[in-house]
Amino acid sequence: MTTVNVAIVYYSAMGNVHALAHAAAEGAEKAGARVRVRRVAETAPAAAVAANAAWERYRAEHAEVPEPVHEDLVWADAVLWGTPTRFGNPSSQLRAFIETTGPLWAQGKLAGKVYSAFTSSNTLHGGQESTILALANTFYHWGGVIVPPGYTDPVQFQTGNPYGTSHVAGAPGNQVAPSEVTLQAAAYQARRVVDVAAALKAGRTDT
Numbered sequence: 001m002t003t004v005n006v007a008i009v010y011y012s013a014m015g016n017v018h019a020l021a022h023a024a025a026e027g028a029e030k031a032g033a034r035v036r037v038r039r040v041a042e043t044a045p046a047a048a049v050a051a052n053a054a055w056e057r058y059r060a061e062h063a064e065v066p067e068p069v070h071e072d073l074v075w076a077d078a079v080l081w082g083t084p085t086r087f088g089n090p091s092s093q094l095r096a097f098i099e100t101t102g103p104l105w106a107q108g109k110l111a112g113k114v115y116s117a118f119t120s121s122n123t124l125h126g127g128q129e130s131t132i133l134a135l136a137n138t139f140y141h142w143g144g145v146i147v148p149p150g151y152t153d154p155v156q157f158q159t160g161n162p163y164g165t166s167h168v169a170g171a172p173g174n175q176v177a178p179s180e181v182t183l184q185a186a187a188y189q190a191r192r193v194v195d196v197a198a199a200l201k202a203g204r205t206d207t
Contacts, residue, residue, distance in 0.1 A: 002202040004194050006033040007072045010082030011040045011093040015058045016120040016169045017082045018065075019178045020186045024080050024118065024165075027187025031194040036075070038068035040097040054175070068097060070104055078114035078147075078197040080190060081135055085119055088127030089134050098138060111143035114197040118165040118186055120178075128166040147196045149189040159185040 006028045012018035018039070025035045042049065042059065049055050073079060083090040090098075104110050117135045121128050132148075139146050150162045158181050159165065165186040169175040178186075 002198045002205070004028075004031075004033045004077045004197045004201060005075050006035045006190070006194060006197070007068070007076035007079045008035065008037045008082065008190075009040065009068045009072070009079060009094075009097070010038075011084070011091045012082070013044075013052075013058065013084060013091075014054050014169065014175060015062070016167050016175070016178060017084055017118070018058070018062060019183065020118050020120065020165055020167060021080075021082045023178070023183040023186035024082070024190035027190035028080075028194050030187070031191040032198075033078075033190075033194045036072055037065065038072055039065040040093050041067050043093050043096050052172075054173075070101065073101065073104060073113075074109050076113060077201055078116070078193045080193060081115065081117045083117070083119055083131065083135070085121040085127040085131040088130040090119075090131055105142055108143075112200075113142075113144055114147050114193055114200065115139040115142070115144040116147045116149075116164060116189060116193045118189065120167040120169050122169055122171060122175075124168050126168075128161065129163050132163040132166075145196070145200065147193050149185065149192055152192065153188050155181065155185050155188050165189050 010021040083094040117132045119131045167178045
């Protein structure tokens, strides 16, 4: 099997998207991929983070996660992007990193790669699908190959989102972590991404 390089780039404030990202990493690794997990830089004011105990605790407990650099995207055959919803859109932290990729786009270095996305929101109808679709707008501009999980595995009929793995965290201060089913969905989504990226990479090698 063709070995695939997978970058998982995400932003997480409370740890929910972090959990999905690491479940995706496990799924990708089990599918035979080389994986880099990267969390984008925090851009919120320090005072805002300090005012929320859960936010501050998460930052302290997971400070070791490296931040993404452009080379991670160049290296990757596929990139999974994770973000909480922000008024139906990706977080500003993730967008801030994406906005730096213009030079790569201009050189065609982001084209032809596989892209997929996952998210978390406080409420069931809190903008999960629109957040993933908003990220897809960027993938279109890059010339990427968008791979959603769809309804292609039994776990998808339990989680119900064909656009990308999604978690409902609940109200701030009383949030719940992703369930085992949701983590399985994230792992499955990553495996599907690896399978498609491997097929593309093998096809290019054969031509």
